Amino acid sequence: MPTPPTVTAQLLNGFAAGLLLISFSMLSQRRTRRLIELFAWQGTILFVSTSLVAYSAGLRHLWYSAALILILKVVLLPLILLRLVQRLQAQWDTEPLLNIPTTMLLGVGLVIFAFGLAQPISALATTITRNTLGIALAIILLAFLMMITRRNAVSQVVGFLSMENGLFFAATSATYGMPMVVELGIALDVLVGVLILGIFFFQIREQFDSLDLHNLESLKED
Amino acid sequence: MELLLVLGVPLLGALLLAVVGHRRSAAEANVLVSLGTLVAAALLVARVMRHGTMLVWREQFFIDPFNVFLVALTAFVGFTTALFSRPYMRIEEHRGRLNARRLRLYHSMYQLFMAAMLLALLTNNLGLLWVAMEAATLSTVLLVSLYRTRASLEAAWKYFILCGVGIALALFGTILLYFAAEDLLGSEGMSALLWTHLDAVKARLEPRVIGLAFVFLLVGYGTKVGLAPLHSWLPDAHAEGPTPVSAVLSGLLLNVALYAVIRCKVLAEGSIHGVPGRMLMGFGLLSALLASFFLWRQRDIKRLFAYSSIEHMGIITFAFGMGGVVANFAGLLHMTVHSLTKSAIFFAAGHASQTAGTQRMEGIRGLLVLSPSIGWGLMLGALAILGLPPFGVFASEFLILTTAMRDHPWATPVLLAALGVAFAAIFGRVQPMVFGETQSKPLPHSPALLPVFAHLLMVLLLGVYIPPALAEWYRLAARLIG
Numbered sequence: 275m276p277t278p279p280t281v282t283a284q285l286l287n288g289f290a291a292g293l294l295l296i297s298f299s300m301l302s303q304r305r306t307r308r309l310i311e312l313f314a315w316q317g318t319i320l321f322v323s324t325s326l327v328a329y330s331a332g333l334r335h336l337w338y339s340a341a342l343i344l345i346l347k348v349v350l351l352p353l354i355l356l357r358l359v360q361r362l363q364a365q366w367d368t369e370p371l372l373n374i375p376t377t378m379l380l381g382v383g384l385v386i387f388a389f390g391l392a393q394p395i396s397a398l399a400t401t402i403t404r405n406t407l408g409i410a411l412a413i414i415l416l417a418f419l420m421m422i423t424r425r426n427a428v429s430q431v432v433g434f435l436s437m438e439n440g441l442f443f444a445a446t447s448a449t450y451g452m453p454m455v456v457e458l459g460i461a462l463d464v465l466v467g468v469l470i471l472g473i474f475f476f477q478i479r480e481q482f483d484s485l486d487l488h489n490l491e492s493l494k495e496d
Numbered sequence: 497m498e499l500l501l502v503l504g505v506p507l508l509g510a511l512l513l514a515v516v517g518h519r520r521s522a523a524e525a526n527v528l529v530s531l532g533t534l535v536a537a538a539l540l541v542a543r544v545m546r547h548g549t550m551l552v553w554r555e556q557f558f559i560d561p562f563n564v565f566l567v568a569l570t571a572f573v574g575f576t577t578a579l580f581s582r583p584y585m586r587i588e589e590h591r592g593r594l595n596a597r598r599l600r601l602y603h604s605m606y607q608l609f610m611a612a613m614l615l616a617l618l619t620n621n622l623g624l625l626w627v628a629m630e631a632a633t634l635s636t637v638l639l640v641s642l643y644r645t646r647a648s649l650e651a652a653w654k655y656f657i658l659c660g661v662g663i664a665l666a667l668f669g670t671i672l673l674y675f676a677a678e679d680l681l682g683s684e685g686m687s688a689l690l691w692t693h694l695d696a697v698k699a700r701l702e703p704r705v706i707g708l709a710f711v712f713l714l715v716g717y718g719t720k721v722g723l724a725p726l727h728s729w730l731p732d733a734h735a736e737g738p739t740p741v742s743a744v745l746s747g748l749l750l751n752v753a754l755y756a757v758i759r760c761k762v763l764a765e766g767s768i769h770g771v772p773g774r775m776l777m778g779f780g781l782l783s784a785l786l787a788s789f790f791l792w793r794q795r796d797i798k799r800l801f802a803y804s805s806i807e808h809m810g811i812i813t814f815a816f817g818m819g820g821v822v823a824n825f826a827g828l829l830h831m832t833v834h835s836l837t838k839s840a841i842f843f844a845a846g847h848a849s850q851t852a853g854t855q856r857m858e859g860i861r862g863l864l865v866l867s868p869s870i871g872w873g874l875m876l877g878a879l880a881i882l883g884l885p886p887f888g889v890f891a892s893e894f895l896i897l898t899t900a901m902r903d904h905p906w907a908t909p910v911l912l913a914a915l916g917v918a919f920a921a922i923f924g925r926v927q928p929m930v931f932g933e934t935q936s937k938p939l940p941h942s943p944a945l946l947p948v949f950a951h952l953l954m955v956l957l958l959g960v961y962i963p964p965a966l967a968e969w970y971r972l973a974a975r976l977i978g
Contacts, residue, residue: 394704395672414668421661430657437664444668448675453686456623460667463630467660470637474653481646490650 282330283405289323290406293443294385297416300436301381302374306428310355313432316439317347324446335454336446342461343442351435351468358472359428362479372423381416388412395448406447413440425486427478431471438464498543499550499557501536502567502614505529506574510607517600523582526603530571530578533610537571540564545965551620551692558620558692562828562973566755567617569832573747573839574610576947580843581606581740583941587850588738590940598642602738609635609744613752622670623689625756626663629720632749633659640737651732658729659720666716666756672709673763676701691759698766710764710772713757714779720753722806723813724783731794734802735855739846742798746805747839751831754809758816762977765819776817781907783810784914791921796855797845800925801838804881807918808834811911815896816977818903824974826895829962833888833955837880840951844873847943848929852936857925862934871930873948878926880955882919888958 296316303309321343328336372380392408417437421430438460445452452460478490509529513522541564544550550559559567585602588594594602609632616628633656641652670689677688680697687693694701715726722730734742757776764772787806794800812834815827847870852860863871880887893915900907962970 391708395675395708398702398705411668414664418661421657427653434657434660434664437661441664441667441671445671445674448671449678452623452671452674453689455686456621456627456689459624459627460630463627463634466634467630467656470634471656473638474641474649474656477641477644478649478653481644481649490653 282326285326286323287405289319289326290409290443290447292319293323293439294409294412294416297413297436297440298378298381300432301377301416301420301423304374306359306426307356309429309432310352310359313355313436313439314348314352316436317343317352320439320443321348323443324451327446327450331450333450336451338454339442339446339451339457342457346461346465347435347439350465354468354472355428355432358475362475377419377423381419384415384419385412388415407444410440410444410447413437413443416440427471427475427486431468435464435468498536498540499552499559499618502533502540502571503611503618505532505536506607506611506614509533510604510611513600513607514604517603518596522599522603523585526606527575527578527582529607530575530610533614534571534575537568537614541568555690555692556621556624556686557618558690559618560973560976561969562976563617563755565828565969565973566751566831567614569835570610570613570617570748570752573835573951574744576950577740577743577747577839577843578606580743580846580944580947581738583944584739584843584846584850586941587939587943591850593643594738601638602642605635605639606740606744609639609749613748616752617755620691621686621689622673622691622694622759623686625759626667626670629666629717629753629756630663632752633663633720636733636737636741636745636749639741640733642738642741643736645736648736651729651736655729655733658726662716662719662726664716665712665719669709669712669714669716669760672705672712673760676705676709691763694763695766698763701763701767703767706764706767707771710760710768710775713760713764714772714775717753717756717760718779721750721757721809721813722783723779723809724786724806727783727787727806730806731799731802734805735796735798739798739842739849742802742846743839743842746802746842747835750805750809751835754812754816754831757813758977761816765978773817773819776813777904777907778817780810780812780814780817781910781914783807784814785810785910788914788918788921791918794921794925795857797849797857797860797925797929798842798855800857800922801841801845801881804918804922805834805838807914808838808881810914811893811896814907814911815892815899818896818899819978820899820903821971821974822895823899823903824977825970826892826899828970828973829888829958830892830896833892833958834881836951837877837887837889837955840948840955841874841877841881843945843948843951844870844877847939847945848874850943851939852934857929860929861932862936863930866934866936867938867943869945869949870943873945873952874926875930876952877948878922880952882922883915886956886959887952888955891959891962 324340388411389408396407417433420433544564612632637656641648681687719726761772787803815823849855883889883893
């Protein structure tokens with residue numbers, strides 16, 4: 275593989291940092307609408323950086339992946355979620371399980387852990403994006419943390435989708451993306467998953483009059 | 497051709513039932529489609545027996561003795577569960593817990609779930625395996641919440657989120673595996689995701705990457721197997737979903753997820769010898785022991801047997817972790833008998849709780865007076881799952897225990913403790929449900945108990961005598977797993 279132009283590599287590192295920053299702001303954001311907007315922004319950066327990789331490495335299938343991101347994660351999913359939030363009147367998240375400074379500190383710890391874990395592996399990669407594998411893992415772990423600390427159903431789903439973004443970023447940064455069939459399958463699963471969750475929101479609302487998952491804590495060992 | 501039928505029949509059935517699933521005869525249609533799948537699976541088995549391992553459709557599908565045996569088992573239990581669900585769901589509808597629209601959803605998703613599991617078993621592409629596992633989760637989420645009660649919604653939400661997170665971790669593991677293989681197999685086409693290609697180069701894969709990849713794959717797919725500590729979705733989903741769904745979740749989905757784990761283990765063993773096996777043994781023992789103690793605290797009949805599934809999955813995982821032909825043979829046998837016995841128990845337990853009008857075990861009494869066949873079905877099923885001779889579970893557990901004594905003596909007391917605690921817990925609860933007095937009334941539709949006794953009879957036969965063809969098949973598969 276020829277040595278890549280440094281500008282591209284710098285730009286990609288910049289985008290990766292942007293993705294991580296958005297993950298952190300998601301962690302601290304309690305308004306559901308803003309959370310979904312942040313998710314759309316994360317998708318946008320992912321789209322731009324994937325396109326850049328596709329352009330600089332000259333890979334056609336990555337262009338398709340980029341298009342898939344644009345349609346699914348920048349336009350379709352945020353729109354579905356925003357409409358759901360509007361129809362369900364679920365604008366605010368309730369108090370998270372942990373307060374925000376503690377969550378942020380935990381997040382920093384996770385990022386360090388992710389970098390440590392990814393270090394030996396990114397040393398083996400031959401792609402121009404190899405330095406970003408640690409960031410991808412960090413995004414996955416931060417999304418995981420968000421799912422654990424939030425009680426609102428919409429926030430948990432945004433966390434889930436943000437985790438998917440991290441996975442996608444990992445796939446492009448370590449291997450220039452998975453084969454197309456697999457990516458299409460993954461995209462389909464995500465879309466169907468969100469639709470099912472949409473149905474779910476209504477069912478939960480119907481039963482509990484709120485999307486607060488506090489209510490979903492009755493099944494215990496007894 | 498047979499392969500196309502195996503995948504196509506349930507898929508077309510799902511589409512058909514999505515349109516006509518609300519009709520009165522949809523339950524019969526569901527049975528017919530499942531029968532069609534079973535016939536197709538039998539044809540596939542016959543073909544593999546005649547011609548050996550198959551690799552078809554640009555190597556996207558790979559059929560060897562290991563997965564063809566699971567395909568046959570999946571199609572068979574899928575068929576008997578459809579037989580059971582016909583009267584069971586009628587009774588539920590009769591009692592007003594379900595309506596025609598929800599039954600349409602149920603029938604269609606049932607077939608989609610079967611198709612997803614069969615795809616997961618048959619594909620050679622680890623990426624497609626992931627997609628199929630996720631599809632199997634998605635198709636059952638709405639089935640778990642079919643009753644739309646608070647508890648069932650909670651169970652379905654937990655199921656979705658936990659398995660979603662688990663499966664996301666498995667995807668990361670798959671990406672890492674692809675990354676490790678890309679250098680050797682090239683990124684053109686899908687070579688680096690095909691199991692057969694990976695298997696050929698597994699000794700040369702980078703150990704550090706494979707180690708990390710296997711951890712993610714094990715935790716990810718392990719969540720769906722119900723391995724502790726990520727098992728908490730399993731009892732909820734089993735208890736709150738309709739009983740036929742509990743039966744296929746326990747009897748089939750767990751097996752398919754375990755199949756995925758084992759395929760990954762075979763690859764990982766190539767570069768990091770022994771480590772994946774020890775990890776499987778550890779997770780397996782932990783699950784078996786934890787589940788057997790949780791059994792004591794259960795009041796709900798379906799939760800009780802859901803925990804028993806975790807225990808048995810733990811034992812099977814332990815067996816595959818030990819490795820070697822004997823342990824793998826025992827693991828495969830145990831997979832078969834567990835899936836047959838556990839689905840039979842869920843059938844009987846489902847009818848038992850319908851008769852009593854509650855799933856709480858205090859409320860279920862005197863089954864023998866009320867309906868001797870349900871009572872005996874539950875009692876025999878419980879005895880079989882507890883590993884009493886001459887049932888097949890005894891044979892496989894005996895093999896696993898003796899292998900453990902020889903190769904890993906430290907694990908034997910843990911295994912024995914788990915089995916003993918589980919025995920006392922389950923027997924102590926089933927006994928008063930079956931015997932004793934009652935005021936409940938018999939069911940409005942006659943229950944389908946043919947599947948219960950057919951399954952138990954097969955488990956009994958497997959305990960006494962394994963047909964040479966089947967034994968040969970297990971042996972081939974056991975050798976493949978290594």
